[in-house]
Amino acid sequence: MTNYTPTIGLEIHAELNTKSKMFCGCKNDPFNSEANSNTCPACLGLPGAMPVINQQAVESVIKVGKAVGGEIAKTTKWDRKNYNYPDLPKGYQISQYDLPLVKGGHLEIFKSQISTSNQIPNLNFQTSKNQELRTKIRITRIHLEEDTGKLLHPTGSNYSLIDYNRSGVPLMELVTEPDTTNGQEASEFAKKFQQLLRHLEVADADMEKGMMRVEVNISLSEIKNSDTSEVAGRLLRGERGEKLGTKVEIKNLNSFKSVEKAIDFEINRQTELLEKGEKIIQETRGWDDNKEVTFSQRVKETENDYRYFLEPDLPPLSFSQDYIDSITIDKLPDNITAELVENYGLKEDDAKILTLNKQKLKLFEESRKEVKAKESELASFIINKSPKTKEEIIEHFMSRENLLKHEDLVVIVNKIVQENQEIVEKIKNGKIEAKQALVGLVMRETQGKASGEIVKSIIEKIIK
Ligand SMILES: [Zn+2]
Incomplete structure (x- = not known):
């Protein structure tokens, strides 16, 4: 029998949240400003305009590189990637071709399930949550480039509009090794990367707004063997087939769900074609969110089509080790979660929520030493009731x-009820607001060491 194993690589673009654009001083605000208001000769591609490198953007990518354990380049340079499109006024994009800022590194995700396009009978590849294994998705490189303008196509019009506010916004591109094996893993990797960017505060990475865009490359390779258990073993070890298949690219996926669905759809589409003996065409495909299908967009350009060459208007960059060391990063999300679980006995889910919410985490850390409750209770209170300040938590x-013990409180409420029968009568006659007078008397008697809501419920039980 023939089994196909997928080889999936990811390319993720994320706009950096720097103050200004990548190569000019224009405001980096493609979403909230009036169209074409954040532009200048440099980002409009006017002749003679000279680019200047944004240091904050370079340092943001170095931070990400450090966070994923990558190697930061000692020397890097800029290259022109040439192509024509209305949203690219210069006719080329400044990018980094063969000397990216960061090489290598990885992110760890849970290995969800082994994916085979042909499920093998009698072998269950599904792993339960407890059996989940962590797996490293290796990162090939991370480089820096500039975003394009944005084309708008007003409905019913025979013209298009261009907003150049996005032209020249710093864009980081991450490329992975083909280590993901199905849609779920790819989507989890993208989520993990988004969390990291937000944690480092280098990008907002909102996929719906196009601040983070995912592209995937998929090919299927055959594993030919009649022995199902041997095939299963090879798939479990993540081995590839004998011969790599033709690569198809799916562009501009803008939600985690579409990343997952597009990959799984494409695995099935390619499997069906191969089983019919047809060939896979090397091409770029899009994803239709409504129909939940991929569709052919164009035959893939090769690298040569872009005619990369050294950007003559920008100097190469060299970094001393001291400079690289001076760019520091906060403790990483996985480490924070692990410490919260190990040191304070928090539930893993609670620890993850605190890790992802810096404000809540700060509240937890600030109030931990001043509150006598268990840390797990404190975490739960901060997560579920959403207090805004440390004082609120301490209070x-x-x-x-x-607070008084419940049985002591019941004795006091009984006494107050006995002593104030005229108020009780009013309540019984329908004067609901009189109940508040009794609550007030109890609160005075207990000097505030009771919850008003609990006092009220005790009164209601006694009087009913
Ligand atoms: Zn500009």
Whole structure:
């Protein structure tokens, strides 16, 4: 029998949240400004305009490189990637071809399930949550380039509009090794990368707004063997087939769901073609979110089509080790989560929520030493009731410590009810608001060491 194993590589573009654009001083704000208001001769591609490198953007990519354990280049340079499109006023994009800022590194994700296009009978590849294995997705490179303008096509019009506010926005591109084996893993990798960018505060990476865009390369290779258990073993080890198949690219996926669905659709599409004996065409395909299918866009350009050459208007960059060392990063999300679980006994899910929300994490750390409650209770309170300040948290736990025991409170409420029968009568006659007077008397008697809501419920039980 023939089994096909997918080889999937990812390319992720993310706009950096620097103050200004990549090669000019224009404001980096492609979403909130009036169209074409953040432009200048450099980002409009006017002749004679000279680019200047944005240091903040370079340092942002170095931070990401450090976070994924990549090698930061000592020397890097800029190259022109030439192509014509209305959203690219210069006719070329300044990018990095063969000397990227970062090489190597990885991100760790949970290996969800082994994917084969032909499921092998009697072998269950599904792993339960407890059996999930972590796997490293290797990163090939991360480089820096500039974004294009944005084309708008007003409905019903026979013309298009261009907004150049996005032209020249710093764009980071990450390329992975083909280590993901199905849609779910690819989507998880993209999520993990988004979390990292947000944690490092270098990008907002909102996929719906196009701030982060995912492209995938997929090919299927054959594993020919009649022994199903041997095939299963090879697939489990993530081995590729004998001969790599033809690569298809899917562009501009702008949600995690579409990353997952497009990959799984494409694996099935290619499997069906191969089983019918047809050939896979090397091409770029798009993803239709409504129909949930990929569709052919164009035959893939080769690298030669871009005629890369050294950018003559920008100097190469050299970094000293001292400079690289001076760019520091916060503790990484995975480490924070692990410490919260190990040191304070937090549930893994709670620890992850705190890790992803810097404000809540700060509240947890600030109030931890001042509150006598268990750290897990403190975390749960911060996550579920959403207190805004440390004082609010301390007050909550302090008042809880000082509250009277329930049975003592019941005795006091009974006494107040006995002593104030005229108010009780009013309540029984329908004067609901009189209940508040009784609550007030109890609160005075307990000197505030009771919850008003609980007092009210005790009163209601006694009087009913
Ligand atoms: Zn500009």
